[in-house]
Amino acid sequence: MAVVHSVLLLWTLTVLVVLHSVQLSRAQAHHRNWNEAQLPKCKKLLTRKEWRTLTQSEKAEWVKAVKCLASIRHERLSFAKDHTVLEGKRSLYDDFSYTHALVEHSAHRNAYFLPWHRWFTHLFDTSLRETCGYSGPTPYWDWSRDHKDLFHSPIFEDSHEYGLGRNGDPELDCAVTTGAFASFELAWPIPHTLRRNLTLLTGWYPHELPQNRTLTPEYVRNATEQTTGDFFRFQGHMALLHNHVHNFVGGDLAGSCPQAIPEDHCNGMADSFTPNDPLFWLHHAQLDRLWNEWQRRDPSNFAAFSGMPLVAQDMSDPSYDVDANADHMMPFDIRSVSVPPKAVFDTEAWPLCYRYADEETPVLE
Ligand SMILES: *[C@@H]1O[C@H](CO)[C@@H](O)[C@H](O)[C@H]1NC(C)=O
Numbered sequence: 001m002a003v004v005h006s007v008l009l010l011w012t013l014t015v016l017v018v019l020h021s022v023q024l025s026r027a028q029a030h031h032r033n034w035n036e037a038q039l040p041k042c043k044k045l046l047t048r049k050e051w052r053t054l055t056q057s058e059k060a061e062w063v064k065a066v067k068c069l070a071s072i073r074h075e076r077l078s079f080a081k082d083h084t085v086l087e088g089k090r091s092l093y094d095d096f097s098y099t100h101a102l103v104e105h106s107a108h109r110n111a112y113f114l115p116w117h118r119w120f121t122h123l124f125d126t127s128l129r130e131t132c133g134y135s136g137p138t139p140y141w142d143w144s145r146d147h148k149d150l151f152h153s154p155i156f157e158d159s160h161e162y163g164l165g166r167n168g169d170p171e172l173d174c175a176v177t178t179g180a181f182a183s184f185e186l187a188w189p190i191p192h193t194l195r196r197n198l199t200l201l202t203g204w205y206p207h208e209l210p211q212n213r214t215l216t217p218e219y220v221r222n223a224t225e226q227t228t229g230d231f232f233r234f235q236g237h238m239a240l241l242h243n244h245v246h247n248f249v250g251g252d253l254a255g256s257c258p259q260a261i262p263e264d265h266c267n268g269m270a271d272s273f274t275p276n277d278p279l280f281w282l283h284h285a286q287l288d289r290l291w292n293e294w295q296r297r298d299p300s301n302f303a304a305f306s307g308m309p310l311v312a313q314d315m316s317d318p319s320y321d322v323d324a325n326a327d328h329m330m331p332f333d334i335r336s337v338s339v340p341p342k343a344v345f346d347t348e349a350w351p352l353c354y355r356y357a358d359e360e361t362p363v364l365e
């Protein structure tokens, strides 16, 4: 009982810190059930928009807010359980990479992948707004619009003010030297600047499909239409698209180690620091948008959540989690409130309170 109580107390305190703009009574905060009838209502819905539909000044504002988080130094790692003070210049931005790494195993290759990242992306968005005064739309990158020529996607723009930058320079360990994030300083896994290494094939796997065959409107449509009621299979497709964008962009987004780290020290180390590239947030908002669309396509999708396959002969797949449960509290870090998947099913309800702007569906050939 004491444990439950302190969890609730921590939960309450953190909600008040993270989402202090939301008026929340003690009684409401102590409700253990995420029962719609008892939750506060959204005061307004924030809007999420495709990056290329933002105006230049909206893009510039978003870039400025990200750089603002990255300019706020704080030495103590709030995410570490023991509050360890670590050496070096670290920023509030770096904390997101760190927490992603800290709970890596709880957030990937399992049933919690989509709900965990929905909440994580929301926490980042909330930080931009509450700490750095951002008030514009939350951007996502619909990469399927660019499948014909991913290398020349308009996401990769030069502008120092609003551009996310182009590919890295192979002579400089793939450091990004263009756009607003040129020489963007990062702390993890060692201090370095943002890197990208665009590629269609990583050469890591046999029979690898080039990314321009998977990141397509047709693949997305199939994944959405052919998985009705089956969260496990839908999420499997999202995980593949997720990996393909990380791997296509390469460098920090693919978790490749900076050259300064000896190869044999690198194994599995950089993997988890993928939020180093601000593209991380636009990519995860896109996956979140696809999940949201899938949820609203069919009533059996909305609250579908499962680590279980529908097809019994697939039970040998080690990624199935027979205990996956929409009430399970997903682990985050000590600064962030922990939530169960069912608390984030409805993006248009408290505590999320956002919607995706209608987008014209790209024409399929
Ligand atoms: C960039 O990616 C290519 C594969 O497309 C690889 O051969 C090369 O080593 C990578 N460069 C760096 C600096 O990681």
Ligand SMILES: *[C@@H]1O[C@H](CO)[C@@H](O)[C@H](O)[C@H]1NC(C)=O
Residues within 6 Å of the ligand: 147, 148, 200, 210, 212, 213
């Ligand atoms: C993918 O890109 C390669 C290299 O540019 C090209 O040869 C191939 O036709 C593309 N495939 C698709 C399906 O667009």
Ligand SMILES: *[C@@H]1O[C@H](CO)[C@@H](O)[C@H](O)[C@H]1NC(C)=O
Residues within 6 Å of the ligand: 218, 219, 222
């Ligand atoms: C989409 O589904 C159709 C029908 O099953 C199939 O013929 C097609 O190859 C699929 N396309 C992709 C990209 O998976």
